[in-house]
Amino acid sequence: MSVKKDDLVEVISGKDKGKQAKVLRAYPSEDKVVVEGVAVVKKAMRPTAVNTQGGFVEKEAKIHVSNVMLVCPSCSKPTRVGHKQGELNGKKTAIRVCKKCGAEF
Template sequence: MKVKKGDLVRVISGKDKGKEGKVLRVIPKLDKIVVENVNIVKKHQRPTQELREGGIIEQPSAIHASKVMVVCPSCGKPTRVGYRFLEEGRKVRICRKCNEIIDKV
């Protein structure tokens, strides 16, 4: 999976098309991700020991990873992700538009 937790992504299809957000969770087995403020669903919550107040809460739900593109930190555009090996042998993700490294050092 080319999307990692903490990446900034832009939704390219669906009801939330055009929205940007940070990846909160990655589910590789289902090829899905959870992005903040995207695909918000309402959940009926009962009062518990931790959550004293019940009611209807809103939370982000998972969307398919193919519906998002990673936003490059250097050029600021949504891009496809490629891979390259550095001199020390480390594999890093690169932006296909500007050929800059996406991964933080």
């Protein structure tokens, strides 16, 4: 999965198409992500010791990673992501590369 926590992404399909926001959480085993302010749903909560009032709470739902596109930090455009071999702290690793401008991130 090319998208990680704290990445800036743009939603490319669905009711929130066109929004740019930060990834709050990534679920690689499910190929899903939670994006800030996207796919907001209302959830009914029972009263508890912490939340004595109860009621409806708005929270972000998971969306499939194919519905978001990573925004390149250097060219500020949504882009496909390539991978290339590189070194990080003396270890060989895959580095993400922008397909439009070639910048690494």
